[in-house]
Amino acid sequence: xxxITQAPTSQILAAGRSMTLRCTQDMRHNAMYWYRQDLxxxxxxxxxxNTAGTTGKGEVPDGYSxxxxxxxxxxxxxxxxxxxxxxxxxxxxxxxxxxxxFFGPGTRLTVL
Amino acid sequence: QQQVKQSPQSLIVQxxxxxxxxxxxxxxxxxxxxxYQQFPGxxxxxxxxxxxxxxxxxxGRFTISFNKSAKQFSLHIMDxxxxxxxxxxxxxxxxxxxxxxxxxxxxxxxxxx
Numbered sequence: 001x002x003x004i005t006q007a008p009t010s011q012i013l014a015a016g017r018s019m020t021l022r023c024t025q026d027m028r029h030n031a032m033y034w035y036r037q038d039l040x041x042x043x044x045x046x047x048x049x050n051t052a053g054t055t056g057k058g059e060v061p062d063g064y065s066x067x068x069x070x071x072x073x074x075x076x077x078x079x080x081x082x083x084x085x086x087x088x089x090x091x092x093x094x095x096x097x098x099x100x101x102f103f104g105p106g107t108r109l110t111v112l
Numbered sequence: 113q114q115q116v117k118q119s120p121q122s123l124i125v126q127x128x129x130x131x132x133x134x135x136x137x138x139x140x141x142x143x144x145x146x147x148y149q150q151f152p153g154x155x156x157x158x159x160x161x162x163x164x165x166x167x168x169x170x171x172g173r174f175t176i177s178f179n180k181s182a183k184q185f186s187l188h189i190m191d192x193x194x195x196x197x198x199x200x201x202x203x204x205x206x207x208x209x210x211x212x213x214x215x216x217x218x219x220x221x222x223x224x225x
Contacts, residue, residue, distance in 0.1 A: 042216055059214075090156070098205055101213060105155050
């Protein structure tokens with residue numbers, strides 16, 4: 001099985017433009033997450049979803065939105081990108097809260 | 113406020129040596145402490161995890177030592193190999209049903225031949 005796939009692999013985006021990062025999992029996990037990883041800061045949770053139809057805010061949610069229309073997909077949208085959103089974004093999933101989180105390969109986003 | 117403090121930021125170890133990475137936490141509500149391993153260009157992957165009801169957990173060459181009273185836990189890699197060269201993150205989760213995994217800032221380990 002593929003596990004978690006993310007698209008695109010990398011992207012350069014002009015400031016002010018919108019962008020949706022895609023995440024799909026095939027493990028039928030209930031919970032999904034979006035993290036950003038910045039050098040020297042580790043991984044920080046942006047948003048999460050504990051089941052289809054529900055989402056929650058993490059540590060750094062400002063400037064990002066998510067939706068969870070079904071179990072498999074959890075897109076992350078930047079409505080109006082800013083340079084501080086330059087980062088590597090990781091999607092993850094787990095069977096339920098507190099379970100092992102499985103990470104995707106990441107999307108490297110550069111906002112100029 | 114950084115809830116999980118990790119040290120050192122980088123570590124160089126000779127092949128066959130012991131690598132030790134330390135983490136300290138502040139929130140006594142944390143009750144699950146995983147370590148993740150990340151290779152360049154890849155997503156993090158769970159390496160080993162511990163709950164505070166035990167003081168040590170060993171899986172192969174990897175051992176977590178946990179000191180609940182000091183609110184500290186550490187990862188020991190025995191007989192370190194060049195293939196262990198990666199970035200390691202400690203993390204903590206607060207309570208059953210919690211979704212917010214709090215990560216340390218990471219340690220870049222280089223194992224030299």
